[in-house]
Amino acid sequence: MPTKQLFQFDAICHEYKLGNVTKCVLNNISFQGSAGKTVGVVGESGSGKSTLAKILVGLLKPTSGKAIIKGVDCHDNRAQTTKLVQMLFQDPESSFNPRKTIQWHYEEALSIHFPGKNPLWIKHKIAELLESVQLPLSTANRYPYELSGGQKQRAALGRALAPKPKLLILDEPLASLDVPLRKQIIDLLLKLQREQNLGYLFITHDLSTLKYIAHDVAVLCEGNLIEFGTASDILSNPKEGYTQRLISAVPDLIPRRT
Numbered sequence: 141m142p143t144k145q146l147f148q149f150d151a152i153c154h155e156y157k158l159g160n161v162t163k164c165v166l167n168n169i170s171f172q173g174s175a176g177k178t179v180g181v182v183g184e185s186g187s188g189k190s191t192l193a194k195i196l197v198g199l200l201k202p203t204s205g206k207a208i209i210k211g212v213d214c215h216d217n218r219a220q221t222t223k224l225v226q227m228l229f230q231d232p233e234s235s236f237n238p239r240k241t242i243q244w245h246y247e248e249a250l251s252i253h254f255p256g257k258n259p260l261w262i263k264h265k266i267a268e269l270l271e272s273v274q275l276p277l278s279t280a281n282r283y284p285y286e287l288s289g290g291q292k293q294r295a296a297l298g299r300a301l302a303p304k305p306k307l308l309i310l311d312e313p314l315a316s317l318d319v320p321l322r323k324q325i326i327d328l329l330l331k332l333q334r335e336q337n338l339g340y341l342f343i344t345h346d347l348s349t350l351k352y353i354a355h356d357v358a359v360l361c362e363g364n365l366i367e368f369g370t371a372s373d374i375l376s377n378p379k380e381g382y383t384q385r386l387i388s389a390v391p392d393l394i395p396r397r398t
């Protein structure tokens with residue numbers, strides 16, 4: 141439905157150039173997602189998931205086709221879409237400067253997106269962001285290496301929320317966490333989605349997580365979109381053999397959301 145639509149891939153093709161060699165990694169990809177909903181993206185390693193994410197966040201320009209957020213082209217008007225979308229990576233450690241505190245990282249994100257705000261406003265905002273990701277205020281004074289894996293991913297999530305994005309791209313955000321921690325972060329993501337009507341593009345190899353969090357699922361195979369539909373249809377009744385193989389390879393770690 142056009143009014144609810146948050147983002148859209150429209151006939152995206154992407155080629156990487158390695159010297160004289162051109163490699164096509166995305167071929168005519170079209171699908172969309174809505175505010176307050178999660179689109180899961182699955183596919184074998186190298187199927188093009190992260191490339192698609194980088195196109196939507198504006199880090200890569202597609203060879204052809206358009207990536208659109210709230211009706212705005214992510215590349216023609218990147219200044220407009222950059223506030224709307226944030227990305228969370230598999231390894232939160234690498235997204236932090238190890239010599240700087242969490243407070244420094246939050247201040248940096250806030251001052252980019254809300255220039256000219258006074259120090260008191262920033263202090264309150266940092267407290268609000270830490271609370272939203274269920275971290276104590278004292279986390280602000282800590283260095284990334286002083287946090288556990290789960291705390292680090294929460295801290296990265298809080299920073300991603302600083303510009304008040306409408307869309308979060310989550311590229312394997314749970315891969316470095318053990319199963320109980322995964323469940324905690326998923327529950328936090330679901331809570332934030334409800335509270336802030338956030339849309340998620342959730343990339344994972346773990347289909348048991350998708351059963352829990354995704355409303356729709358896109359299946360990529362060697363750069364082609366081979367299935368797109370509701371999570372219940374695709375996960376319970378996959379049409380393609382490739383999807384069936386992906387699903388049958390995964391143990392059910394987390395019970396299905398009702």
Ligand SMILES: Nc1ncnc2c1ncn2[C@@H]1O[C@H](COP(=O)(O)OP(=O)(O)OP(=O)(O)O)[C@@H](O)[C@H]1O
Nearest residue numbers: 156157158165183184185186187188189190191192
């Ligand atoms: N900067 C780059 N230059 C050249 N080729 C690249 C580049 N980045 C990715 N590729 C290639 O593009 C293809 C898709 O990569 P991509 O990272 O999008 O896959 P992926 O589905 O995210 O894989 P994974 O599940 O392992 O993270 C792969 O064959 C990869 O080797």
Ligand SMILES: [Mg+2]
Nearest residue numbers: 189190191311
């Ligand atoms: Mg990837």
